[in-house]
Amino acid sequence: MEQHNRFWRIALLSLPLGVFGLFVIWPLFSSFYYSFTDWNGFDANYSYVGFDNFAKIATDRLFLQAAVNTTIWMIAAIVLPTALGLMLALLLDSRVAGARVFKSIFYLPICLSAVIVGQIWTWIYQPDWGLLNTVITQVTGEKFKYAWLAKPDTALWSVIVAWSWQQTGLSMVIYLAGLTAIPGDLLEVCEIEGASPWQRFRRVVLPLLAPSTVVVVALSVINSLKGFDILYIMTGGGPFNSSDTLAMHMYNESFKKYLMGYGSAISVVLFLIALAIIGLYFRQLRKVDRIYG
Amino acid sequence: MADTLPRTRFNPWPATVFTVLCVLAVLFLLPTVGVLLSSIKTTREISMGQLWSAPASLFLGNFTEVLGNPAVHRYFLNTLLVTLPATAVSITLGALAGYVFAKLPFRGSNALFLVIVAGMFFPPQVILVPLFRLFNGLGLIDTLWPVIIVHSALGLPICVLMMRNFFATVPNALREAAIMEGASEWQVLTRVVLPLSLPALAVLATLQFTWIWNDFLWPLIFTQSDTKRTIMIGIVNLKGQYSVAWGVQGALSLVASLPTLLVFLFFQRFFIKGMTMGAVKG
Numbered sequence: 001m002e003q004h005n006r007f008w009r010i011a012l013l014s015l016p017l018g019v020f021g022l023f024v025i026w027p028l029f030s031s032f033y034y035s036f037t038d039w040n041g042f043d044a045n046y047s048y049v050g051f052d053n054f055a056k057i058a059t060d061r062l063f064l065q066a067a068v069n070t071t072i073w074m075i076a077a078i079v080l081p082t083a084l085g086l087m088l089a090l091l092l093d094s095r096v097a098g099a100r101v102f103k104s105i106f107y108l109p110i111c112l113s114a115v116i117v118g119q120i121w122t123w124i125y126q127p128d129w130g131l132l133n134t135v136i137t138q139v140t141g142e143k144f145k146y147a148w149l150a151k152p153d154t155a156l157w158s159v160i161v162a163w164s165w166q167q168t169g170l171s172m173v174i175y176l177a178g179l180t181a182i183p184g185d186l187l188e189v190c191e192i193e194g195a196s197p198w199q200r201f202r203r204v205v206l207p208l209l210a211p212s213t214v215v216v217v218a219l220s221v222i223n224s225l226k227g228f229d230i231l232y233i234m235t236g237g238g239p240f241n242s243s244d245t246l247a248m249h250m251y252n253e254s255f256k257k258y259l260m261g262y263g264s265a266i267s268v269v270l271f272l273i274a275l276a277i278i279g280l281y282f283r284q285l286r287k288v289d290r291i292y293g
Numbered sequence: 294m295a296d297t298l299p300r301t302r303f304n305p306w307p308a309t310v311f312t313v314l315c316v317l318a319v320l321f322l323l324p325t326v327g328v329l330l331s332s333i334k335t336t337r338e339i340s341m342g343q344l345w346s347a348p349a350s351l352f353l354g355n356f357t358e359v360l361g362n363p364a365v366h367r368y369f370l371n372t373l374l375v376t377l378p379a380t381a382v383s384i385t386l387g388a389l390a391g392y393v394f395a396k397l398p399f400r401g402s403n404a405l406f407l408v409i410v411a412g413m414f415f416p417p418q419v420i421l422v423p424l425f426r427l428f429n430g431l432g433l434i435d436t437l438w439p440v441i442i443v444h445s446a447l448g449l450p451i452c453v454l455m456m457r458n459f460f461a462t463v464p465n466a467l468r469e470a471a472i473m474e475g476a477s478e479w480q481v482l483t484r485v486v487l488p489l490s491l492p493a494l495a496v497l498a499t500l501q502f503t504w505i506w507n508d509f510l511w512p513l514i515f516t517q518s519d520t521k522r523t524i525m526i527g528i529v530n531l532k533g534q535y536s537v538a539w540g541v542q543g544a545l546s547l548v549a550s551l552p553t554l555l556v557f558l559f560f561q562r563f564f565i566k567g568m569t570m571g572a573v574k575g
Contacts, residue, residue, distance in 0.1 A: 020412070233529065
């Protein structure tokens with residue numbers, strides 16, 4: 001019987017594991033390898049340069065800018081989609097009329113491509129006839145023509161807002177799933193005992209939602225690290241690299257400047273950051289599991 | 294049941310909640326409505342600042358322009374040629390591995406499972422350069438093959454996760470009974486377990502189809518000539534051709550999103566289930 005099982009394990013696993021190993025795991029380790037070379041993307045020959053690429057990272061002004069921007073994006077990702085998603089979930093969970101329609105509206109953006117989302121929001125920020133400036137013009141009565149995406153001060157935040165618009169639906173769905181797991185009786189008892197709506201939220205609902213919060217925050221942060229397409233469409237990391245992120249910087253160095261060795265070094269840094277976040281996430285999940293079982 | 298008893302939540306003001314939701318819904322819909330409006334307006338109207346007002350007339354010229362453009366046909370065909378096989382392959386591979394993880398566990402299989410699932414959390418930039426070198430060496434750059442292959446491989450984490458979790462809910466007694474009757478594991482998988490797993494397959498099909506259709510990065514890296522581009526890259530390429538033809542761009546975005554919008558409309562339930570399951574169980 002054990003031999004039978006072993007045969008089937010190998011027979012069924014070899015293909016998926018082969019594909020995953022060859023096209024995911026192996027490239028991951030190769031990235032480490034290339035990060036110690038000066039490969040330019042075309043030549044068959046390249047040489048081993050030791051830690052030169054990593055030393056370059058330490059002095060690369062653009063890398064620093066990208067790292068700062070990625071951090072800003074991550075913090076915004078923890079706050080914006082999480083808070084908005086929670087608010088929407090709470091509102092929808094109150095058995096309001098038309099909850100299903102509302103729900104569909106809020107998560108519709110998830111099924112759109114980042115390319116489309118980027119294009120839509122580029123139009124909203126369009127200086128001459130974009131929605132944002134049109135509204136500001138109408139409210140203030142003065143012609144307003146600010147180029148949101150072309151100014152270093154606002155480019156990054158404009159993209160983050162657009163990205164949050166898409167991400168919020170996902171947070172909302174996860175929070176809704178968490179809310180349905182809270183027994184209605186419990187809240188009823190709290191109400192009978194005289195707890196105010198705020199107390200019920202702060203002392204009962206929010207702690208019970210902790211597992212969902214862990215998931216929502218982790219996913220938002222991880223997705224912010226992956227944010228590339230929408231940035232590529234809206235600003236391309238510009239103007240003057242003011243909205244560059246690590247993912248964008250890695251792409252530019254590797255596929256615009258063809259510094260694939262250096263690009264690999266950046267991707268190694270990106271990998272380590274992702275690994276740290278995922279490690280933290282899995283640990284938090286286990287902790288939450290232990291407390292709330 | 295629960296429907297007749299108004300469940301007490303911490304929102305005692307249904308009317309207020311409804312109003313707030315309506316306002317938020319309008320805000321949320323605005324961007325999408327903008328695209329809809331642009332697609333039925335002339336470029337002249339839009340550049341005059343008339344994009345956000347109600348349309349005076351229905352202008353379909355943008356759509357005839359987009360649908361009559363042979364490049365768009367090519368992009369659509371390419372996207373289908375990538376999306377359909379990659380969706381099918383990733384789900385098939387996910388079912389094979391998921392079956393072993395659920396029904397034939399072995400020492401270290403849980404760790405292996407976790408390693409695969411963790412794959413879904415890493416930014417794709419981490420494997421970009423080596424994959425480019427690999428497919429360049431194989432002479433497959435500027436074909437659809439690398440896009441199909443990479444999507445099949447990167448779909449594995451979510452597919453393995455979902456299939457394994459679903460297979461775990463199929464009673465072991467079912468498998469044992471079938472084996473007693475002389476069925477092989479392969480027959481158990483294809484004749485007994487898979488037919489019971491249609492919901493999971495539907496979830497994965499909607500998720501994978503949407504993600505691969507919408508993808509931008511992999512075709513950007515692996516294809517170069519216009520005849521090999523997929524629709525999301527095509528939109529960007531056509532921006533030059535229609536640089537100030539905003540209405541045409543709007544119609545193009547709409548047409549390009551139509552397949553995923555339809556999938557979303559008809560399979561919303563599966564889509565959301567997949568989103569939450571993938572997220573929560575990860």
